[in-house]
Structures are given as structure tokens and as C-alpha cells.
Amino acid sequence: MNDHPLPTRRLAWDRLSFLVPRHWDLARYAFHKKSTEIELEDDYSVRLRAEWCFPRKQPDLEVVRKRYLKAAERVSAEATASRVLDGLPAAWTAHLYDMPDRHKLLVAFAPLPNPGAFAFFRVYFAPEDRELPQTVLNLLTKSMTSHGNDPVPWEVYDIKLTLPGDYKLITTVFQAGSKMFMFQSRLRRLFLWQVSLANIALRDCSPAEWAADTLNACKLIKGRRFVPNADGEVAARRSRWHPFGHADEIARWCYRYKVRCEHDAEANVLYLWCLNCRNDADIAALRGAFGPFTL
Numbered sequence: 001m002n003d004h005p006l007p008t009r010r011l012a013w014d015r016l017s018f019l020v021p022r023h024w025d026l027a028r029y030a031f032h033k034k035s036t037e038i039e040l041e042d043d044y045s046v047r048l049r050a051e052w053c054f055p056r057k058q059p060d061l062e063v064v065r066k067r068y069l070k071a072a073e074r075v076s077a078e079a080t081a082s083r084v085l086d087g088l089p090a091a092w093t094a095h096l097y098d099m100p101d102r103h104k105l106l107v108a109f110a111p112l113p114n115p116g117a118f119a120f121f122r123v124y125f126a127p128e129d130r131e132l133p134q135t136v137l138n139l140l141t142k143s144m145t146s147h148g149n150d151p152v153p154w155e156v157y158d159i160k161l162t163l164p165g166d167y168k169l170i171t172t173v174f175q176a177g178s179k180m181f182m183f184q185s186r187l188r189r190l191f192l193w194q195v196s197l198a199n200i201a202l203r204d205c206s207p208a209e210w211a212a213d214t215l216n217a218c219k220l221i222k223g224r225r226f227v228p229n230a231d232g233e234v235a236a237r238r239s240r241w242h243p244f245g246h247a248d249e250i251a252r253w254c255y256r257y258k259v260r261c262e263h264d265a266e267a268n269v270l271y272l273w274c275l276n277c278r279n280d281a282d283i284a285a286l287r288g289a290f291g292p293f294t295l
Contacts, residue, residue, distance in 0.1 A: 037051045
């Protein structure tokens with residue numbers, strides 16, 4: 001879905017994916033009790049705020065639509081002008097508002113099928129922005145996909161991965177050249193790192209040595225010491241301070257660690273994943289991809 005001149009990228013986050021302008025990046029996210037919220041920014045300001053949920057029971061769509069229109073009335077009261085935007089995929093409702101400071105605000109909402117989701121978008125346009133509201137709206141609505149439980153894509157910045165739907169994102173650490181994700185499935189935990197400029201990271205060590213150092217520095221992994229083996233693999237050993245396992249491991253009954261590190265020399269990128277689980281069945285159940293590699 002890229003039949004327009006606007007350069008784009010796909011954002012995939014918590015079972016929803018859609019195209020956005022290429023220079024819009026994730027700036028903030030939050031997981032609430034019943035919904036997910038994100039913000040995207042360009043180089044200057046917030047451009048998009050989105051919130052969505054996957055309700056267990058399908059509510060009355062007319063009731064939802066009326067609530068949306070009522071919420072939109074508050075924006076309309078502040079706007080100097082507004083109009084309904086049409087030509088959208090079925091079920092989408094959208095309004096464009098001219099605000100007093102010459103900015104424009106695009107508000108759009110839709111129930112999405114398979115599985116049932118409800119998405120609410122606010123897109124901001126400054127007078128100097130080159131993107132046209134109708135073009136951005138068409139881009140979002142015509143590319144919008146809600147994903148089931150298997151597989152679920154995650155795409156943000158330069159990262160692409162797919163995981164089973166029961167792996168829920170718990171936390172991230174995004175730094176220049178390094179991104180870390182921690183997912184959890186029931187009590188099993190999956191840690192993922194993607195690091196650019198691999199030639200610098202590997203200047204004085206092997207991929208296995210780099211992986212062991214990275215895991216040992218991670219404060220989210222407790223009670224283990226990771227060491228590189230002669231065969232290039234990474235082993236997890238119990239710390240002498242926790243000979244029977246750390247309290248965190250004991251509480252979750254997860255004592256196994258499966259570590260894998262891959263170096264994409266052509267792209268100059270390192271990929272590291274570490275699964276903390278209970279048994280071999282947990283390892284066998286993990287299916288997906290991280291960058292160009294299969295999990």
C-alpha cells in the first residue's frame with residue numbers, strides 16, 4: 001500500500017500496523033489497563049497520537065460512534081472551522097479542524113476487524129508542514145491492519161521482528177545505535193538487542209564475548225553470570241551469591257537460559273536474544289524472526 005508520492009515506513013506495535021511518513025518516529029508509548037497509546041514525532045514536534053484497544057466483547061458500534069462524535073465536539077468548539085473527510089475505507093470517521101493558531105488537527109476513528117479493535121488517531125499539522133491531511137489520512141486508513149495472536153509483527157525505527165501473540169512487551173531501552181526489548185509470555189521472559197555499528201562493538205571481542213558482556217550488564221537479568229564458550233555459544237551460570245537461583249527466578253520457576261547471537265556483517269548489525277524459560281518445550285514453542293534471522 002504505497003501508491004502515493006509520500007515516502008513511508010511501516011509502524012507495527014502491539015497488534016496494530018500501518019504506514020506513516022518515513023521521518024515520523026516513535027517518541028513515547030504506554031500500555032494502559034485496557035488500551036495502548038503511542039506518540040510519533042518528526043524532527044520538530046509531535047505529529048501523531050494514537051490509542052487503541054482490543055475489547056473482549058464487541059460493543060454497540062453506534063454507541064461508540066456517538067461517544068466519538070461527542071468527544072469531537074470539544075475540539076470543534078475550539079476550532080475556527082471544521083469539515084468531514086470522506087472517501088475512506090468502511091467504518092472510518094474523520095474530521096479536519098482549523099485551529100486558532102493556524103495549525104490543523106485531524107481526528108479519525110474506526111472499529112477494525114480480525115481481531116476486533118478500536119483505534120483513535122489525532123494527527124497534527126503546522127502551517128509549514130508539507131504533508132497534506134487527506135494524503136496522511138488515506139495513508140493511515142488504507143494501510144491499517146489489526147493482527148491476531150500469531151504471528152505479531154513489531155516494526156519501529158530500523159527494527160523488524162515477529163513473535164507469537166502471547167509475548168507481551170514489558171519494557172524497552174532505546175539508545176543511539178542500541179535498542180533492547182523485554183517481552184514476557186506468562187512467566188517466561190525474552191530479551192532482544194539490536195546494535196548498529198557492529199564493527200565498533202566487535203573491535204576487541206568476538207560476538208559471543210560481546211553477547212556475554214551485554215547480558216551481564218543487563219540489570220533486568222538477575223542471579224546469572226554469562227560466559228562465552230569455546231564453540232562460540234554463550235552459557236549461563238549461577239552466581240556464587242545465588243547458588244540455588246535468584247529470588248526472581250524462583251518466583252517464576254524459570255531457571256533455563258537459551259542465548260543466541262548473530263552478526264549480520266553486510267548490514268553491520270548485531271542481534272542478540274536471550275530466552276529465560278522453564279524447559280525445552282518453551283524453547284521449541286518460540287517462533288518468529290528478528291531482523292533477517294529466525295528465532
